[in-house]
Amino acid sequence: MFTNLTLAALLALAPAAPAALTAHAAPSEPDDxxxxxxxxxxxxxxxxxxxxxxxxxxxxxxxxxxxxxxxxxxxxxxxxxxxxxxxxxxxxxxxxxxxxxxxxxxxxxxxxxxxxxxxxxxxxxxxxxxxxxxxxxxxxxxxxxxxxxxxxxxxxxxxxxxxxxxxxxxxxPIRQQSWNVANKFAWSGIGGSLSRTFPTTWQRMVADAGMFGGAHxxxxxxxxxxxxxxxxxxxxxxxxxxxxxxxxxxxxxxxxxxxxxxxxxxxxxxxxxxxxxxxxxxxxxxxxxxxxxxxxxxxxxxxxxxxxxxxxEPLPRQENRSSEVTPSAWWESAPVQFGVLGLFVLLFGAYPVLALLRRRRAGTWPARVAVVAGVVGSLGTVGYLSTLMFSLTANGIEAGPLLGDRPVVWLALQLVAVAAVVATVLLAVRWRASTDRLRHGLVLAGGVLFVPWALYWGLLLP
The missing domain is CATH 3.40.50.1820 (Alpha/Beta hydrolase fold, catalytic domain)
Structure with missing residues (x-):
């Protein structure tokens, strides 16, 4: 069923659209x-x-x-x-x-x-x-x-x-699409947090952003x-x-x-x-x-x-029940999520920008790791989830090579998220002794915000 996101894929979200026909000569009228x-x-x-x-x-x-x-x-x-x-x-x-x-x-x-x-x-x-x-x-x-x-x-x-x-x-439509996509993940052998994040959390944000007509x-x-x-x-x-x-x-x-x-x-x-x-x-x-x-x-x-x-007639076997996909809470809403991404860019991006303006050295390695991992982890996650919208097929999803039941790209993003958290903890421990509290404080604020964000999107979950 609207199948079907950027929506060549969305209406694969819904379901249920037949593939567009290629140009052929008009079929002849049947004899009967x-x-x-x-x-x-x-x-x-x-x-x-x-x-x-x-x-x-x-x-x-x-x-x-x-x-x-x-x-x-x-x-x-x-x-x-x-x-x-x-x-x-x-x-x-x-x-x-x-x-x-x-x-x-x-x-x-x-x-x-x-x-x-x-x-x-x-x-x-x-x-x-x-x-x-x-x-x-x-x-x-x-x-x-x-x-x-x-x-x-x-x-x-x-x-x-x-x-x-x-x-x-x-x-x-959104509940049906969530069930449909979850089936595609199962057919493709994909498990773990991504198999929960994309069918439900991502679909809900797409609907909340106005990219899934009639979702609810x-x-x-x-x-x-x-x-x-x-x-x-x-x-x-x-x-x-x-x-x-x-x-x-x-x-x-x-x-x-x-x-x-x-x-x-x-x-x-x-x-x-x-x-x-x-x-x-x-x-x-x-x-x-x-x-x-x-x-x-x-x-x-x-x-x-x-x-x-x-x-x-007797009901057929349906292995999995669908689950209600409720509208986003305020903190889950698309404007808030996009706003958080903007904050990541500002808070993490301020570190190198201020270094150039104030002609300071590059800084400590926990701060550098937190900056790189925070930016790559947040923007990379949104980018990867966006590409998955174009990867839905009739029989599954093309999520890239797997390691066990986890896409390698998703595992890499999860490792980056863990690195961001570890770097944030080390930066917090060293912040009081820092000679550049402003720059480190901005990175620390970004890292603290990154933790619940990464949990919500499944980056810190198995």
Whole structure:
């Protein structure tokens, strides 16, 4: 799921965005389907396009399904990301609209699920007006990030007669992303403090800095307002969204709200998007066996007036539960953290600057070590954590060579942090006897501040 930070990576943070397609010739129309291009206008005046897929020879009265994208920055032609689903569902006797996704007002830094829901409803109105469609049999399907969008749209409009969530998350985007990234660390064989710092502490600061749009969106209050029949599916092997946990949340929320027309299913052996994948984990166009049939059979039952009631398949094994990622306390906030980095540069940097201005010797070795280690430890840590955002892959994270289960770069930063602490202690012992208390006092202040900072970021933890 927004997967996805500097956010080519963030929306890998979220989850859940399919990789951008490379330029190819337009695929030919399938023999058993017809396609037609349409356009629709959003509430803020943006014109977007889409493609309608319908069974060949369809004349009217068919159920309809609007597809809502997972994460990704959209643009013209983005509908191609959903062609596999569109064709497979159309072969189930459903008229399907695969729309493009907005670029304006949407980025890894800015995600407004209510706005995306309004876009979906604008496209939905076009689909319902199609001559092949019975508007009383029209619903909306959403993949991954779309699992946060579709309930908003369903709660807003009674025209939405049913909803389908595919790999939707029952937890907030930042909680889902933290769980997703922790899984990638485990697959990559990385343990220790970095495996806790990056998935949680770093993600929280990125969200607090405004670089993770919609990070703390709570899907539960929205689900309470969904009164339509709902189908929720997950891949049994989903490692981007916690499948069993999300299923429990959907089941319990709808039941408590009085909506018992829900069905919860799991596609055996399927990964996050429920597509086939190659040995390297790259998503292929074809859907996993049984997925399209599950959607088609359920839509047929609902639109025939027989919505299944409280059907829940056995939950798949989910080894690790997700953990709540609370908003930052004031001292954890991005402005404070960036301010502390600035203080390190000022306090440690004052030592050589004052030496030049006052033409003093370089000073004592504990002070020199504290200065170098403090600057390298603080700026190096932020730099390394930033590079990890670009290192997330489908199957893990490229954190550099490992020594045991620890990245060598992280171990080096931890050694530098230990050196800074030791040098600070020695400097404190010698400070009263110093002939240059001002310079040494500034370095000592930086070293004292460095200790809790390094503990918070895991540099002084195993």
């Amino acid at each position: 389907l017809t396609t037609s291009d349409v356009s629709f206008r959003t509430g803020d005046g943006i014109t977007l396009g889409g493609t309608v897929f319908a069974p060949r020879g369809a004349s009217g009265g068919l159920p309809a399904l609007l597809l809502v994208h997972g994460s990704g920055t959209g643009g013209p032609g983005f509908r191609k990301q959903l062609r596999g689903e569109a064709e497979a569902f159309a072969r189930q006797g459903i008229v399907v609209l695969a729309p493009d996704k907005r670029q304006d007002g949407y980025s890894p830094f800015q995600r407004d699920f209510a706005q995306l829901a309004d876009d979906a409803l604008a496209a939905f109105a076009v689909l319902r007006a199609r001559p092949e469609v019975d508007p009383a049999k029209a619903g909306i399907w959403g993949l991954s990030e779309g699992g946060w969008v579709v309930p908003v749209a369903a709660a807003k409009s009674p025209d939405v007669k049913f909803a389908v969530l595919a790999a939707g998350s029952g937890v907030s 969106h709570d899907p539960v209050p929205v689900l309470r307002n969904v009164k339509q029949p709902l189908l929720a599916l997950w891949g049994a092997e989903d490692a981007a969204v916690p499948p069993a946990e999300s299923a429990e949340i959907v089941r319990d929320t709808l039941s408590e709200a009085g909506n018992h027309h829900y069905t919860i299913r799991f596609i055996p052996d399927a990964p996050h998007a429920m597509h086939r994948s190659d040995p390297q984990g790259k998503r292929l166009p074809d859907l996993m066996p049984g997925y399209a049939d599950a959607v088609g059979d359920w839509v047929d039952a609902v639109t025939s007036g027989n919505p299944p009631r409280a059907v829940v």
